Amino acid sequence: MMTVTLSPDAQGHLDRYLKQIQAALAGQSSVDAGEVERDVLGHIDAELVGEPEPVSAHRLLSVLDRLGEPREWVAQEQPSWQRPFSALQARPGDWRLAGISFGALVLTFLLFMGPIMLWPLPPLLVVVSFVVSRITIALLAEHGESVGTRGWLIYPPLIVVYGPMLIVLIAGPAFPIINLLSEEPSQTWLSSTVGLNKWIALPSAVILVVGCWWVLLGIVAAQATGMIRSLFRPFATWFERRHAMRLALTGMILAVIAIAALTIPRVVATTVSAQALLPARAVDPAGVCRCR
Amino acid sequence: MPERSDLPQGTLDLLILQVVAAGPIHGYAIAQRLQLISRDVVQVPQGSLYPALHRLENRGLLTADWKMSDTGRESKFYRLTPKGRKQLKAEAASWLRLTEAIELILKPSGESR
Numbered sequence: 001m002m003t004v005t006l007s008p009d010a011q012g013h014l015d016r017y018l019k020q021i022q023a024a025l026a027g028q029s030s031v032d033a034g035e036v037e038r039d040v041l042g043h044i045d046a047e048l049v050g051e052p053e054p055v056s057a058h059r060l061l062s063v064l065d066r067l068g069e070p071r072e073w074v075a076q077e078q079p080s081w082q083r084p085f086s087a088l089q090a091r092p093g094d095w096r097l098a099g100i101s102f103g104a105l106v107l108t109f110l111l112f113m114g115p116i117m118l119w120p121l122p123p124l125l126v127v128v129s130f131v132v133s134r135i136t137i138a139l140l141a142e143h144g145e146s147v148g149t150r151g152w153l154i155y156p157p158l159i160v161v162y163g164p165m166l167i168v169l170i171a172g173p174a175f176p177i178i179n180l181l182s183e184e185p186s187q188t189w190l191s192s193t194v195g196l197n198k199w200i201a202l203p204s205a206v207i208l209v210v211g212c213w214w215v216l217l218g219i220v221a222a223q224a225t226g227m228i229r230s231l232f233r234p235f236a237t238w239f240e241r242r243h244a245m246r247l248a249l250t251g252m253i254l255a256v257i258a259i260a261a262l263t264i265p266r267v268v269a270t271t272v273s274a275q276a277l278l279p280a281r282a283v284d285p286a287g288v289c290r291c292r
Numbered sequence: 293m294p295e296r297s298d299l300p301q302g303t304l305d306l307l308i309l310q311v312v313a314a315g316p317i318h319g320y321a322i323a324q325r326l327q328l329i330s331r332d333v334v335q336v337p338q339g340s341l342y343p344a345l346h347r348l349e350n351r352g353l354l355t356a357d358w359k360m361s362d363t364g365r366e367s368k369f370y371r372l373t374p375k376g377r378k379q380l381k382a383e384a385a386s387w388l389r390l391t392e393a394i395e396l397i398l399k400p401s402g403e404s405r
Contacts, residue, residue: 021339031343039345042319042365042367043323043342046320047320066338067338072340073344
């Protein structure tokens with residue numbers, strides 16, 4: 001509670017400062033932002049008591065300057081869910097978390113191969129091993145440690161998840177399209193629509209769809225390189241905008257090739273048949289005239 | 293004017309415990325005391341004191357009561373708990389060991405100059 005009166009300018013500065021305190025302390029479980037705010041107000045009040053009132057903004061700012069930036073008051077607290085993991089990665093060269101991650105993956109394979117699968121334990125264990133691997137990498141980076149030979153234990157759970165993810169991302173709509181075109185009515189419809197043999201029409205249609213998908217994926221990835229790096233951490237640290245643009249360009253080339261494959265044979269066939277019919281048309285009318 | 297240095301990370305808690313060990317004291321007085329003792333050599337943003345006090349209180353190293361201060365305002369007076377006293381002893385000993393070790397490392401290079 002302030003006992004001194006502030007000028008309107010000073011009051012504005014104080015209000016902004018209190019908002020900064022609230023923002024800086026939000027999410028800090030070890031401190032109560034409201035109590036800190038009350039303490040800081042008491043501190044400011046004690047500093048300004050005896051000053052001519054209303055206290056000027058200049059005088060208040062000198063006090064706030066000594067108090068410092070609220071965001072610098074507290075060290076970034078580790079999220080509560082990360083603390084138990086930190087305890088297992090406390091020492092440099094600690095292998096415990098890496099061991100847990102790899103152990104969960106091995107257990108998954110044992111369950112898959114064994115007589116009792118204990119469903120849904122295997123997929124849950126895959127998720128656990130993946131999450132623990134990601135946390136281990138994050139903690140190692142935080143401690144400034146390299147993964148080193150622990151990679152043999154940390155990377156396999158990541159590859160098990162990233163591999164299928166990457167395939168789905170790259171193939172995109174190819175799988176549903178192939179699935180759709182594997183049925184006879186769809187094949188017939190496509191062949192008759194484009195007027196081509198199904199062995200040309202089907203692959204061309206799939207390549208066209210994949211090409212368009214890569215163009216889209218490349219454009220999106222170029223705008224979100226940070227997200228891609230984070231999604232496939234630590235394997236995509238090299239990923240940059242130019243790689244995304246290359247993907248988009250490759251997609252464009254594939255789409256052009258597919259469009260060419262779908263249209264050129266038809267255009268060629270039409271031109272050839274038109275040329276074959278031309279002499280007959282020129283002769284026929286004269287013949288008709290002679291008959292009459 | 294002395295050259296000012298930032299307070300090494302983690303040492304603010306130790307300084308607070310040391311100041312509070314002398315007897316019940318409120319936050320503003322701790323800030324003044326720290327400034328006085330450090331003779332303006334160590335730069336401590338005074339505001340950082342308050343979250344640190346709350347943190348120490350939550351950890352059970354300090355306990356606090358609201359009382360009237362000399363200026364007639366109600367203030368929170370902090371006292372060291374037995375756990376806080378033990379922590380201060382351990383941290384102070386650890387700090388002294390560390391500074392001695394650093395001094396030992398730095399001394400030979402200083403003498404060779």
